[in-house]
Amino acid sequence: MKNSSLGQAWLVLLLSLAFGAALAGVQVGWGPIIEQNKRNKTYDQIPRLVHDVEAVDLTGKPAKLSGVKEATEEVPYDDGKSVAFKVFWQGKDPAGKVHLGWVIKGKGNGYADVIEVLIGLDRKAERITGLTVLFNNETPGLGNKITTEKFQDQFRGLDAAKPVGYEKSAPAPGSNRIQAISGATISSESVCNIVNQAVAGFRAQLPALNQKDH
Amino acid sequence: MAKDGPTPLERFLRGIIPENPVFRQVLGTCPTLAITGTVRQAITMSAAVMFVLICANLITSLIRNLLKPHLRILVFTLTIAAFVTIADKFLAAFVPDMSEKLGPYIPLIIVNCIIICRCEVCASKQGLAASAADAVGQGLGNTLALVAMATVRELLGSGSWFDIPLFWKEGTAGEQFRWSIMNQPPGAFLTFGLLLGAVVWIDQLHQKRAAAAKR
Structure with missing residues (x-):
């Protein structure tokens, strides 16, 4: 018995079972909190991404976009492989639910690691209304400047029907280009590519999504 | 106690400076180089390492008489x-x-040599008190090293300490003094080399003084 496989490995087996049970407990207890954290991070960004002048005009009120998180609906597209957030503003009047636009997720390779972004689009997905970087591991002090408002705000107002490009110097107005971060051209280019791919993919699916609504 | 190795107090004190895991044993250098860009990250990583170190040492010490020599590394892991x-x-x-900021470096604590080294050197041979004291001492030594590295790098690379701007603020003219290499891998190696050299130099100075005092 002492030299059999079980005699040799009983401690390893016992520990594996005990640790496995402990980790299952941890997953049951903290798993929902972790999932909620991920959702919160996405939903916290949504009002900022569709916050534009048009929304204020429609409601006739200053842009206090409270209730956006609660009113937003998740819409699967691309055979359920992706989820778009159909963003609504819920005013005091229950019937006054205003469709502000869409928020979609984009993901792709950056300089150091995967970059994940959220892109805000208007109702017809013709214009980019905002961009925020959800996840990045780019070089601190250089590539991670893609998380700064100065960089992200450049995407607001760009034409979603055309690819977004970049330039090392300040781009001409109306050129549908952004200025790349000095010393971090690859990170800037990666964000443009991710945006272009995600927006084109979503725009191709938009007619089908609109048809479902009607 | 003598036959059971160093006392708990000795184990605790040795881990902080004389047998500092990073600067004296040169263990766990991967997180030391990778996550010391800011003090906040360094402290989070140190706390995680300390937790794992204490738990792993305690469990290993508890089961030390049941360990089979050829399976011990598997049990530690x-x-x-x-x-x-x-x-x-x-x-x-x-x-x-x-x-999110520490990314894969938290799961990579699994292969951190400091922890497996302490299980092998102390916890698999000594009782609970000595193993716990050893884990806390080595954990504090590791914290000291990571915070020292992060302090140098954050001050020079970002002009802040613990995310509090000290030298300049983002987007202001003072930012031109940023030594941005300190935020990058070469800055980590440079800082590590200089601090390692400083620790060795101070140690040699102490040894010379002790030798001179004996004469």
Whole structure:
């Protein structure tokens, strides 16, 4: 018995079972909190991404976009492989639910690691209304400047029907280009590519999504 | 106690400076180089390492008489992996921003040599008190090293300490003094080399003084 496989490995087996049970407990207890954290991070960004002048005009009120998180609906597209957030503003009047636009997720390779972004689009997905970087591991002090408002705000107002490009110097107005971060051209280019791919993919699916609504 | 190795107090004190895991044993250099860009990250990583170190040492010490020599490394790794997973999930649930910033370096604590070294050198041979004291001492030594590295790098690379701007603010003219290499891998190697050299130099100075005093 002492030299059999079980005699040799009983401690390893016992520990594996005990640790496995402990980790299952941890997953049951903290798993929902972790999932909620991920959702919160996405939903916290949504009002900022569709916050534009048009929304204020429609409601006739200053842009206090409270209730956006609660009113937003998740819409699967691309055979359920992706989820778009159909963003609504819920005013005091229950019937006054205003469709502000869409928020979609984009993901792709950056300089150091995967970059994940959220892109805000208007109702017809013709214009980019905002961009925020959800996840990045780019070089601190250089590539991670893609998380700064100065960089992200450049995407607001760009034409979603055309690819977004970049330039090392300040781009001409109306050129549908952004200025790349000095010393971090690859990170800037990666964000443009991710945006272009995600927006084109979503725009191709938009007619089908609109048809479902009607 | 003498035949059971160093006392708990000796174990505790040795880990902080004389046998500092990073600067004297040169162990766990991967996180030392990778996550010391800011003090906040360094402290989070140190706390996670300390937690795993204490738990792994305690479990190993408890089962030390049952360990088969040829299976001991497997048992150490299994124990360490379980507690690293708990630390990783805890950070993801309660400190999500840090969990994201530290990325794969928290799961990589599994292969941190400091922990497996302490299981092998101390916990598999000594009782609970000495193993716990050893874990706390080595954990504090590791914290000291990471915070020292991060202090130099954050001050020079970002002009701040613990995210508090000290020298300049983002977007102001003072930013031109940023030594941005300190935020990057070469800055980590440079800082590590200089601090390692400083620790060795101070140690040699002490030894010379002690030798001179004996004469």
